Amino acid sequence: MKRMLLILPILLLSSCAGMAQREAIDRATAEVHATAQDCRAQRDRGEFKGATAFVRCSNPGVIAAWRRAGHPHLDLIEYELAARLIAAERIDSAEISESQATLDMAALKSRLNNEMRRREIEGMNAASFQAASSGILLQGLGTFSAANKPYVVPFHPL
Numbered sequence: 001m002k003r004m005l006l007i008l009p010i011l012l013l014s015s016c017a018g019m020a021q022r023e024a025i026d027r028a029t030a031e032v033h034a035t036a037q038d039c040r041a042q043r044d045r046g047e048f049k050g051a052t053a054f055v056r057c058s059n060p061g062v063i064a065a066w067r068r069a070g071h072p073h074l075d076l077i078e079y080e081l082a083a084r085l086i087a088a089e090r091i092d093s094a095e096i097s098e099s100q101a102t103l104d105m106a107a108l109k110s111r112l113n114n115e116m117r118r119r120e121i122e123g124m125n126a127a128s129f130q131a132a133s134s135g136i137l138l139q140g141l142g143t144f145s146a147a148n149k150p151y152v153v154p155f156h157p158l
Helices: 007-015 019-044 048-067 074-092 098-123 133-138
Strands: none
Touching: 019 048, 074 098, 074 133, 098 133
16 A cells, blocks of 8 residues: 555656646646655554555545646546555455555556557547446456445545
């Protein structure tokens, strides 16, 4: 879970035009890293235990940073954050190992990267993302097999 932060949006936003957008992305990237570092420090001080607590600490700051940056595929970021929470809960309940969750999150990130690329190529916007795609994104990933529907991460402003 330590390295499950959002590399995905960083890599794919290179296609976004404009210096202002690039600066917003750079600021969001720095905010995401700062949020993760703060949550890691809290975990290391024993303020909370378990993967779920770490994810619940970091997810609101991560989504807030990408919202402020105007990320064009915010729905996919929310989807990834929801998947992180599901994985963390399953790790904490000993349903899966951290290794299995890490593997499945890497596979999911790859699929989300592909979806972002597809949207960029086809000129689609985030509103066209269909709920039916959720099943395809999670297909074959054991960590998420119990998730019948996507979990929506609530927005918590900082």
